[in-house]
Amino acid sequence: MKKAIQFGAGNIGRGFIGKILSQSNFEVCFADVAKDIIDELNQKHEYNVEIVGKNRRVVTVKNVYGVMSNGDEIIEKIKKADLITTAVGPNILKLIAKTLAKGIEEREKSGNEEYLNIIACENMINGTSFLKEEIEKYLSQEIIEGYMKKYIGFPNSAVDRIVPPMDQKNNILDVKVEEFREWIVQKAAFKGEIPKIEGMELTNNLMAFIERKLFTLNTGHAITAYLGMLNGHNTVKESIEDPEVRKVVIDAMKESGNVLIKRYNFERDIHEKYINKILTRFENPHLKDEVFRVGREPLRKLGFNDRLIKPLRGTLDYQLKNESLVKGIAAAMKYQNENDPQAIELNSLINELGVKETFRKVSGLDDEFDLEERVFTQYRSI
Template sequence: MNPVSSTGWPAPRIPRLSWICWVPNRLRNHLSSSLVQEVNIMKTLHFGAGNIGRGFIGKLLADASHQVTFADVNDTLIDQLNHRQEYKVHVVGADQKLDVVRNVAAVSSAGHEVIARIITADLVTTAVGPNILDKIASTLAKGLQARFDAGNLTPLNVIACENMVRGTSHLKQEVLKYLPVAYHATLETCIGFVDSAVDRIVPPAAAANDDPLEVTVESFSEWIVDQTQFKGELPKVAGMEPTDNLMAFVERKLFTLNTGHIVTAYLGKLRGYRTVREAIEDPVIRSKVRRAMEESGAVLVKRYGFDPRLHAAYIEKILSRFANPYLVDEIDRVGRQPLRKLAAGDRLVKPLLGTLEYGLPNEQLQEGIAAALHYRNADDPQAVELQALLAELGPAKALARVTGLDEESEVVRAIVARYETL
């Protein structure tokens, strides 16, 4: 009978293959080539089998010959992935292609099997959304504790691929809350929590599509990781770019793609458009969105020394991505959760604060925030809550509460004036 670890989970028997990496190099020649080949296959556990998980991170890892196992709460999705062990990805843009991602598996993120996967994993990634990230911390802590109890002290890196600044560092702090203090030193030695910046538009599948696993993605993708936070060797994944200056790229993406996306959505909603493409094809909206990204871009140039000409080209690239005719990106998908998106550290207020810090223009960012206050969506609890706050407190007090801006400040007065005229 297997012993029970201190986590309460049965301590698994670790296959001998898991320890071949500890065999001295001079002895490796005596191993069969098949064993060495199996050892060299990276085992990745990816939390989140949704469209972004399958169409972006999971695809890049599978393309790099990783053995990818998805962990999710959707039992139907898990069963479908395990039955077929593959799914289709439509890559759309100037050049279109259909890729098939093969040799994948899935486990429940709420069951015992996910713990066993953490014990033997070579890499853990996530694409669950910022609101769910905290919820997987306890599972990850249990898995790491079981990993240490099983004697596996080989380096393991965890990369949260979320739309949030330093999301993996946040996840680490949540994991430490659940992991007994006796294991903290081992975690610091063996486990790398690697922050990243991710960028790829992956809209929901079309309702007419009868393949529940099929996903459509744009051809552009960017996955930048903080190379200073890895333990052991950096994994070799085409499309994953290491950097020692991650925050420059995190804010470039947040201040440009995310800012432009959300301003397009909120202005488009006011004009009655359904999709991002419809909104960005409106020349008035396109001009306003470009100007908002130019205002936030001026902060990036000042703060990180980005080349203004190259950044202007980056802005135009993003505008063309919003207009991709092959992506049906609904405004309510982009605009949902306005309370989170109006927070001080997110895509509207953070660049605004940068303009205030450097004394730069911010009129179009102000209008984007004012448009956010008008966002209505009966199916989105945060949108309902925002409108309730506005009705209860009035625009100035509600804006101050949601954003952290000073209610008496000049910029709040300016945003409220724009809100009242939109």
């Protein structure tokens, strides 16, 4: 039986990637710093995933266990793994890179000539490439150009599934997910034989799918949360059912969609069906997706290559409408959450520098298109 390590035993790790790997006959080792989760995995070796939507069902995921990702045991697991995936969040990739580098060194020392593929399943563009760069910081040039180049593959991927937090009453491992799922992986970057994994789609045009998801689901999700919060809503479902919020979200996804149609020659009617599918997902009554959770880390979401600014940049490149995207960005800059360090930092920047200068600083955009004034105007109006 093939051995997989899933870094991150949170809701995405268990409810999406770990589930897929287990159902594809992998022995799945979860690596995490949450000792209670790891202990429970080692005691039960299974958990339930509740899939909600039109056809609710519960699937039991088996043949799983866990190790602490900051302990010595994980290195031994990396030495023998056939596949490594991550769902830790973009900011944590740097932290696990040193561990992965040590594991690769140990594989080389032990003479392991089996292929290993490492796939970052994160909400970021080219997450695996970023992880690879971080890993290389801890390796010698000899290992990078020799062993790693020959035996270690780093395919980028795009993942899409809404997995909100769950109220664990009995089993802290159980998780709830929506029916929709998408895991698209860069075919050409694999080393050795590509593993047969149920639900993993291979492509040679990954960026089109990455940006489709980023510009549609992620953009729409974030704007729904930020505007919903400002309108007094608690969940994404409540927010998207607010006619005022819904109109802005749909218009913003159409604006970002126009960029995709221009850039990748997507068929307009097919993309509009994709937008409608996203709206249906936001409306799922079985998912209590809180706007505070979706809106967290606003500085990252307002970054140059992330879900709000990158589609806006595309509209500038192709001289397309972007009024609703600008409104969504202004709403993001109003995000308040005393438990979110990035929200606190964003508010401090606005108090210190003002809205316009803060927008320029966090977005990385200059004022060639008078964006600062437009964002400021929307910021005041909402």
